[in-house]
Amino acid sequence: MGGGNVKESGMLRLGRILYTNVWPVYHYFDDSALSFPATTRTELPAVLNRLLLEGELDMSPVSSFAYGMATDRFLLLPDLSVSADGPVRSILCFSKKPFAEAVHGRIALTNTSATSVNLLKIVAEKAYGAKPEYVTCEPNLEEMLEHADVALLIGDHAIRADWDNAGYTVTDLGAEWKNWTGKSMTFAVWTVSKAAAGRNPERIGELADALADSKRRSLADVRPVAEKAQAELGGELAYWQGYFENLRYDLTRERLEGLDLYFRYAREMGLLPQEAHIEIWTDNTRIRVNE
Numbered sequence: 001m002g003g004g005n006v007k008e009s010g011m012l013r014l015g016r017i018l019y020t021n022v023w024p025v026y027h028y029f030d031d032s033a034l035s036f037p038a039t040t041r042t043e044l045p046a047v048l049n050r051l052l053l054e055g056e057l058d059m060s061p062v063s064s065f066a067y068g069m070a071t072d073r074f075l076l077l078p079d080l081s082v083s084a085d086g087p088v089r090s091i092l093c094f095s096k097k098p099f100a101e102a103v104h105g106r107i108a109l110t111n112t113s114a115t116s117v118n119l120l121k122i123v124a125e126k127a128y129g130a131k132p133e134y135v136t137c138e139p140n141l142e143e144m145l146e147h148a149d150v151a152l153l154i155g156d157h158a159i160r161a162d163w164d165n166a167g168y169t170v171t172d173l174g175a176e177w178k179n180w181t182g183k184s185m186t187f188a189v190w191t192v193s194k195a196a197a198g199r200n201p202e203r204i205g206e207l208a209d210a211l212a213d214s215k216r217r218s219l220a221d222v223r224p225v226a227e228k229a230q231a232e233l234g235g236e237l238a239y240w241q242g243y244f245e246n247l248r249y250d251l252t253r254e255r256l257e258g259l260d261l262y263f264r265y266a267r268e269m270g271l272l273p274q275e276a277h278i279e280i281w282t283d284n285t286r287i288r289v290n291e
């Protein structure tokens, strides 16, 4: 069945990030329990970014940078993000020399990310005054460091590489951003296309509620999510509990300030083609009903 048919049948096309960091938002979410038909594609962030921007998805978490590329066509679901107010633990630079030295050389960037690769460019060039050379690579640490001074990995690739760390210096990009700007950093946001939001506001409301509800239940007790992560990826239960408790899944004023600054720097460096104006979806139908 082609994309056109899916659209005509009223199916809502959802995305989901493949990495463990989004699990609290999905642990108690079931797309088949929604009152309307929906399909979910689970992919690496870079793939979801492309699918969303090409109009192949109606609602998806994506790299916040990808949202910044097209704020005119998309809205953010409220109170959802993958953020960190300091160390994130899974967005890591590996280097053989201290980061402040290595950052002036050659940087290997994972091809799975958009937010973090641009965050590293901002930090390297604005905070460290570096003019590095960048190469984009598959997320394989040993291969990356054969040809580069710094390797950036994100998500589960970063977590596994950190566990196997063979003595590399590890620099957490969330911590770098916080130390430099004093702000939190938002890596992923849940976006809905303005077209889909206009067509089906009730469905978007139901979806936003279901995701928020799953998140609330997961964060009230992260143990079940941490146990699932341990069963599927290994590691210690305490590691996963600490990992999920450290991440921020909200979209408060503080998060938006951090994201806004990131977009501003990205624009200044020519990484974003235009200014990014953040706009959050609100359920106008519900407000009208309640008035």
Ligand SMILES: C=C(O[C@@H]1C=C(C(=O)O)C=C[C@H]1O)C(=O)O
Residues within 6 Å of the ligand: 017, 019, 021, 022, 045, 062, 063, 064, 082, 088, 090, 091, 112, 113, 114, 115, 116, 117, 154, 155, 156, 187, 188
């Ligand atoms: C916290 C993380 O955030 C991820 C980072 C992304 C990016 O750099 O583009 C995209 C989605 C997020 O899930 C992580 O990967 O560890």
